[in-house]
Amino acid sequence: MNVAEWEARAAAARERMAASGTRVCVCSGASCMVSGGDAVLEATEKAVKSAGLEGSARVVKVGCMGTCSQGPLVRLDPDGVVYQKMDASKAGRVIDKHLKNKALLRESLLFAGPAEPGVERPSEHPFYARQLQVVLEHCGRINPEDIDEYLAVGGYRALYKALSSMSPEEVIGEVKMSGLRGRGGAGFPTGLKWETAYRHVADHKYVVCNGDEGDPGAFMDRAVMEGDPQRILEGMAIAAYAVGADRGFIYVRGEFPPLAIRRLGIAIEQARAAGLLGRNILETGFNFDIEIRIGAGAYVCGEETALLISIEGRRGVPRPRPPFPAESGLWGKPTLLNNVETYAGVAPIIERGGEWYSTIGTAKSMGTKVFALAGAINRTGLIEVPMGITLREIIYDIGGGIPGGRRFKAAQTGGPVGGCIPEQYLDVRVDYESLVGLGSMMGSGGLIVMDDTTCMVNLARYFMEFCMDESCGKCVPCRVGTRQMHLLLSRICGGEGTERDLALLEELAPYCREASLCGLGQGAPNTLMSTLRHFRDEYLVHIREKRCPAGECAMAGAPAGVR
Amino acid sequence: MAALEIFVNDRKVACESGATVLQACRAAGVNLPTLCHFKGLSEVGACRLCLVELEGSPRLAAACTLHVAPNQRIRTDTERLRRYRRMTVELLFSERNHVCSVCSANGDCELQELGYAVGMDHVRFPFLNPICNLDASKSEFAIDHNRCVLCTRCVRVCAEVEGAHNWDVQGRGFLSRIVSDLNQPWAESTTCTTCGKCIDVCPVGALWPKHKAQGQFEKRPEFVSELIAKRGRGRP
Numbered sequence A: 001m002n003v004a005e006w007e008a009r010a011a012a013a014r015e016r017m018a019a020s021g022t023r024v025c026v027c028s029g030a031s032c033m034v035s036g037g038d039a040v041l042e043a044t045e046k047a048v049k050s051a052g053l054e055g056s057a058r059v060v061k062v063g064c065m066g067t068c069s070q071g072p073l074v075r076l077d078p079d080g081v082v083y084q085k086m087d088a089s090k091a092g093r094v095i096d097k098h099l100k101n102k103a104l105l106r107e108s109l110l111f112a113g114p115a116e117p118g119v120e121r122p123s124e125h126p127f128y129a130r131q132l133q134v135v136l137e138h139c140g141r142i143n144p145e146d147i148d149e150y151l152a153v154g155g156y157r158a159l160y161k162a163l164s165s166m167s168p169e170e171v172i173g174e175v176k177m178s179g180l181r182g183r184g185g186a187g188f189p190t191g192l193k194w195e196t197a198y199r200h201v202a203d204h205k206y207v208v209c210n211g212d213e214g215d216p217g218a219f220m221d222r223a224v225m226e227g228d229p230q231r232i233l234e235g236m237a238i239a240a241y242a243v244g245a246d247r248g249f250i251y252v253r254g255e256f257p258p259l260a261i262r263r264l265g266i267a268i269e270q271a272r273a274a275g276l277l278g279r280n281i282l283e284t285g286f287n288f289d290i291e292i293r294i295g296a297g298a299y300v301c302g303e304e305t306a307l308l309i310s311i312e313g314r315r316g317v318p319r320p321r322p323p324f325p326a327e328s329g330l331w332g333k334p335t336l337l338n339n340v341e342t343y344a345g346v347a348p349i350i351e352r353g354g355e356w357y358s359t360i361g362t363a364k365s366m367g368t369k370v371f372a373l374a375g376a377i378n379r380t381g382l383i384e385v386p387m388g389i390t391l392r393e394i395i396y397d398i399g400g401g402i403p404g405g406r407r408f409k410a411a412q413t414g415g416p417v418g419g420c421i422p423e424q425y426l427d428v429r430v431d432y433e434s435l436v437g438l439g440s441m442m443g444s445g446g447l448i449v450m451d452d453t454t455c456m457v458n459l460a461r462y463f464m465e466f467c468m469d470e471s472c473g474k475c476v477p478c479r480v481g482t483r484q485m486h487l488l489l490s491r492i493c494g495g496e497g498t499e500r501d502l503a504l505l506e507e508l509a510p511y512c513r514e515a516s517l518c519g520l521g522q523g524a525p526n527t528l529m530s531t532l533r534h535f536r537d538e539y540l541v542h543i544r545e546k547r548c549p550a551g552e553c554a555m556a557g558a559p560a561g562v563r
Numbered sequence B: 001m002a003a004l005e006i007f008v009n010d011r012k013v014a015c016e017s018g019a020t021v022l023q024a025c026r027a028a029g030v031n032l033p034t035l036c037h038f039k040g041l042s043e044v045g046a047c048r049l050c051l052v053e054l055e056g057s058p059r060l061a062a063a064c065t066l067h068v069a070p071n072q073r074i075r076t077d078t079e080r081l082r083r084y085r086r087m088t089v090e091l092l093f094s095e096r097n098h099v100c101s102v103c104s105a106n107g108d109c110e111l112q113e114l115g116y117a118v119g120m121d122h123v124r125f126p127f128l129n130p131i132c133n134l135d136a137s138k139s140e141f142a143i144d145h146n147r148c149v150l151c152t153r154c155v156r157v158c159a160e161v162e163g164a165h166n167w168d169v170q171g172r173g174f175l176s177r178i179v180s181d182l183n184q185p186w187a188e189s190t191t192c193t194t195c196g197k198c199i200d201v202c203p204v205g206a207l208w209p210k211h212k213a214q215g216q217f218e219k220r221p222e223f224v225s226e227l228i229a230k231r232g233r234g235r236p
């Protein structure tokens, strides 16, 4: 495909989308699918057909719309009206009432509940109004299985801009200027990483996308893979051009429902067929192709060195760095490895400029971040916010606060290797440095909200168990340290802990953090350390009074009548 | 290779570029405890006993996998490092079922020596007492997982020197186990050549010749290192 053909195809796709009348978008995100999205899709298609509306409405399957707690969802574009908690019969009523009779089906409007009416214009509701969607701008709006829809919304314009009018140095310069930092957890400056990979001369280089997302409750990357896979491919192609790579891999967690892998596969095939992957892309002489690699679900394979070893077909175990992958990665060649969300942020940066991106967020954490809201919060789901927003705004304005009138206790960020943030820090600005300052971390975007029924000692025990089970077993501090810490925490939760156990825990935690080989062992004590920092009294009550203040731990050693 | 200088505990030490900090330290007579390191085999940085403090870096680094760089400043003997080394040895003793009195390697055991070296007078952590197997199916040798410290020396010597790759690691974390072939009884391995190199490199009594009783077994680790050196492969 050359430029003229590509532009013509995008224009035709735009016209087709505009001419199809109302787009009945049915969410096929993971959460909506679990709650019956399949049946809704089928019923919607049937209803449109039997109402004879095929000429003026088109049913489209789209990715996650964000308000997962209200699913299954159906949105009617261009009106922008969203209907919640759909089932087959309600979907039929939506088509009848909204499309045929041009009236709102009020009882099914988004966020309609016994106490409050639904919203007519979701974009004005705080859930969406407080967000800023860059990475997710097309997710939930276009059909992820149709490259034409991606082209229609401006897809691959950034790649063409880079290939036709920018040198690799200029692309890297733009990414550096944007201030983009790795969204996979560590927050390393993306431009610097690209520059390192660019500087290392080799006959082959690789670009790898980390789609191993293994934090319990996190689904940011999966939502992008399912909802806008072309965006990831475009970002990877731009990166490959910048660093001089000719081959790419996307490493996807094998435990995911097959949807993400299937859609990525379809996206790659369609991009190849359109000449946007493969040889001589857009007739600029640039060659780049991408393959999918499916991991077997070990959490540690999300760690970059283990991931690369796993792609090579060996046992996925981390190795010491340096050398960093950008110097020596896959098969010893310079390899650029970034997270899904990082790549998905690249195209807008190239298209609108690094400077534009750098105006979003804070001085050191620029741009936006996607979070998966989970736990004791009214509106669970997928959100994208500008960095620097406060935790309170996320939890109360966007998330709608704590259900059942209960009290907020803490929020866990950074997954099992992250930490918790207690109530007194609700006004903390969410950026890389502030969260680390509180003993937690940004992580990849999981945000679990806990109310006063959660025991913080048990939380530490739970995440320690996760790390213990997922430890690769290579280094001693993590392999045996997590096991010992889990044992000691279990004793305390069971009412059999002593102050000596607590002292041992406080000795093991910094040891495991500082002596372990990779980020898993280094991060494993984080929840323990942050709960000890903010909720030490809860530990002491477990030990001294054999009592669990939150009422979550069953105390074996408790005197009769005390729980 | 070019010569360069680093500072070990404020002392100037000359070394070759490309050397590891462990090599530089040992050449200069600075001792560092090691367990997974074995002269001639690839380095894995797994036991974390050789950790050093590196000026300008918030992280501790394993000397066996850290390469020297001009004017690098290393500390090998701080209070924190000594404490952490002792904890590593304690954790290793707590992990499996180490009963020296019935072990063929008693008296010639690197774990025992490490215990003395780091001043471990007792183990403060609960003993974990896992259930471990013993594979005595092979007529010459046996492997007792109760004594294994997962240093992976056997895995590496078998793959890198003998070229057989009989040994590998199965499972993960605390449940990791060294396995023969695809977890078959050792006697049924189709790759094992019965060369015995794994027996000589095992730092403890996990791999041993069956005809040796308690405390009788003398290992010859130098033999394997010399063999590698003579072949002109591997690390010095």
Ligand SMILES: Cc1cc2nc3c(=O)[nH]c(=O)nc-3n(C[C@H](O)[C@H](O)[C@H](O)COP(=O)(O)O)c2cc1C
Residues within 6 Å of the ligand: A181, A182, A183, A184, A185, A186, A187, A188, A210, A211, A212, A213, A214, A215, A299, A300, A301, A302, A303, A304, A305, A337, A338, A339, A340, A342, A444, A518, A519, A520
């Ligand atoms: C135990 C462990 C698990 C990790 N899991 C992931 C993951 O699932 N996805 C991810 O992108 N990064 C993960 N990381 C971080 C990666 O090692 C790496 O830093 C990241 O993918 C780099 O991309 P970025 O710079 O774009 O963030 C993990 C790190 C550790 C230590």
Ligand code: SF4
Residues within 6 Å of the ligand: A300, A318, A470, A471, A472, A473, A474, A475, A476, A478, A479, A516, A517, A518, A519, A520, A521, A522
């Ligand atoms: S820290 Fe844990 S996961 Fe990482 S190398 Fe050590 S044992 Fe493996």
Ligand code: FES
Residues within 6 Å of the ligand: B033, B034, B035, B036, B037, B044, B045, B046, B047, B048, B049, B050, B051, B062, B063, B064, B065
């Ligand atoms: S000898 Fe360096 S980590 Fe084991």
